[in-house]
Amino acid sequence: MSGVRQLFFTGKGGVGKSTVALLTGKFLAGQGQRVLISSLDPAHNTGDILEMELSREPVKLSENLTVQEISIGAYLDRYFTEIEKHDPFFAQIFGAAAERQMLRYSPGMEEFAMLSAYYEIVHSQFGYDCFIWDMPSTALALRFFQSPGVSLFWLEKLLTMRRQIIHKRKELAAHTEKDGENDKVYDSLIHQFSYYDQLQRELTDEKKASIYIIVNNDSLSRLEGQRLRKNLLETGIENFNLVMNMACSNTKEWRDETTGRLYKGYALPASDSRLQGAALDEYVKLHSAYFDLLLTPNQ
Amino acid sequence: MTAFFENFFKALGFESKSLWDDSSGESLSHLERRFGQVLFGQILGRPSPPLPILFQLFPHIRREFAQVFDFDEDEISEILSGGKKR
Numbered sequence: 001m002s003g004v005r006q007l008f009f010t011g012k013g014g015v016g017k018s019t020v021a022l023l024t025g026k027f028l029a030g031q032g033q034r035v036l037i038s039s040l041d042p043a044h045n046t047g048d049i050l051e052m053e054l055s056r057e058p059v060k061l062s063e064n065l066t067v068q069e070i071s072i073g074a075y076l077d078r079y080f081t082e083i084e085k086h087d088p089f090f091a092q093i094f095g096a097a098a099e100r101q102m103l104r105y106s107p108g109m110e111e112f113a114m115l116s117a118y119y120e121i122v123h124s125q126f127g128y129d130c131f132i133w134d135m136p137s138t139a140l141a142l143r144f145f146q147s148p149g150v151s152l153f154w155l156e157k158l159l160t161m162r163r164q165i166i167h168k169r170k171e172l173a174a175h176t177e178k179d180g181e182n183d184k185v186y187d188s189l190i191h192q193f194s195y196y197d198q199l200q201r202e203l204t205d206e207k208k209a210s211i212y213i214i215v216n217n218d219s220l221s222r223l224e225g226q227r228l229r230k231n232l233l234e235t236g237i238e239n240f241n242l243v244m245n246m247a248c249s250n251t252k253e254w255r256d257e258t259t260g261r262l263y264k265g266y267a268l269p270a271s272d273s274r275l276q277g278a279a280l281d282e283y284v285k286l287h288s289a290y291f292d293l294l295l296t297p298n299q
Numbered sequence: 300m301t302a303f304f305e306n307f308f309k310a311l312g313f314e315s316k317s318l319w320d321d322s323s324g325e326s327l328s329h330l331e332r333r334f335g336q337v338l339f340g341q342i343l344g345r346p347s348p349p350l351p352i353l354f355q356l357f358p359h360i361r362r363e364f365a366q367v368f369d370f371d372e373d374e375i376s377e378i379l380s381g382g383k384k385r
Contacts, residue, residue: 087358108349147349154348161334168327184359192355 004208006122007295008133010141011214012224016245018046019275020214020268021134022067026284027291028130029065037067038121039134040114040144044069046134051277058125066128070121075113076104111143115199122202138228145211146235148200155193162186204237211240212294215265217248243294246270252293266294335363 009021018039025037036058039046046069047054050061054069061067080100084091094103103109114136122131135141166183203209211232215225225242232240242265244254254267268290273279284291338360340347347353 083354083357090354090357106350108351112349112351151349151352154352158334158337158348158352161330161337165327165330165334168325168330172327185356185363188356188359192352 004122004128005130006133006202006209007130008135008141008145008209008211009214010135010138010211010228012221013043013137015214015216015221017041017137017214018044018049018134019280020212020243020245021132022046022049022280023268023275023284024212024291024295025065025067025130025132026062026280027288028132028295029062030284030288032064033129034064034127035066035130035132036121036125036128037065037132037134038117039067039069040072040117041134041136042072042110042140043136044134049276049280070117072110072113072117073104075117076109079113079116108147110140111147114140114144115147119195119199138224142228142231145203145232145237148196148203149235149237151196152193152200155189155196159186159189159193162189204239206239209239211237212243213240214243214245216246217244241266241294243268252290266290268294331363332367335360335367338363339367 007021007024009017009024011017018041021037021039025035029035037046039054044054046067050067052059054067056068056071056074058066058068077100080090080094080103084095094100118133125131135144162183162185166186169183213225213228215221229240229242232238244265244267247254247267247269251267254265269287271279271283273282275283336345338348338353338356
């Protein structure tokens with residue numbers, strides 16, 4: 001997947017994440033890039049904007065543009081079934097449908113399912129130059145981006161402790177002339193570490209991945225955008241851009257001083273008509289210079 | 300790992316030195332018990348790894364569960380299969 005770009009669109013609910021994701025996809029497809037747009041937002045509305053039914057099955061909108069809506073619940077169900085196959089212990093505890101439902105919403109599960117969906121799609125759908133991700137709004141999107149780093153933090157600690165246990169077992173085995181047993185816990189920790197490490201590297205690679213925080217020209221969405229920006233920075237994620245959707249003026253860039261600090265961002269002008277169906281293509285044609293600027297990496 | 304996580308972890312009551320430093324002088328059961336305490340932290344009212352990490356380890360952590368909750372491994376299997384109640 002060298003050279004393949006990942007573009008993520010998130011922000012406060014209602015700011016136009018899905019619309020900007022679609023517009024960007026259409027722009028890139030028009031430039032000859034092969035683009036897959038996937039909605040990971042549990043409150044999908046990509047299909048509504050396109051005025052068509054969407055599902056997990058990718059739908060080709062044009063020669064270079066394909067779109068799909070991902071069901072996070074389906075990923076979780078598949079994951080639980082997979083665990084059960086290997087471990088009746090899990091089935092005993094979480095076997096009932098009601099318990100399974102609660103488990104879906106337990107801490108860590110939604111972002112885990114989103115990461116699984118991301119990983120599976122990126123590593124199995126070949127032939128695309130760009131993956132566009134229509135993300136959930138701020139809180140869940142933030143957990144998605146932070147999850148690999150948080151998991152790696154815990155896995156490092158658990159691996160350190162596990163090495164001590166293995167070392168101690170080997171010491172004891174030497175006294176009793178038995179071999180130290182193969183440690184499946186350690187193997188699983190290493191396996192999980194590799195998975196999250198790869199995700200972390202992919203999501204934070206400034207040359208290949210960009211997070212677009214969408215805001216509107218109102219203080220609430222701008223403040224939320226700034227909080228998201230701050231939280232991403234605190235966890236070492238720096239490959240993001242601020243984009244003002246439905247900006248009033250024709251400026252291609254804007255400066256935000258809502259909280260006394262200066263933030264530079266990109267802008268997309270408001271549309272004269274409702275951005276649905278064919279109006280999306282008209283908008284992209286009219287404002288291609290804005291997308292050119294928006295998609296120039298790492299400015 | 301960033302200072303943010305280290306500080307976050309300490310703020311929640313984990314003294315990293317006593318938990319993570321090399322402790323080769325300690326007994327195997329003590330090391331296993333401590334590993335289990337971190338793994339099952341959520342049940343014990345402590346910060347703990349995300350659930351997906353725990354779920355992946357489920358088939359292999361009977362011993363740790365037994366150490367932390369003072370069961371023996373056979374007892375856990377019996378309880379989970381709907382047999383003996385503790």
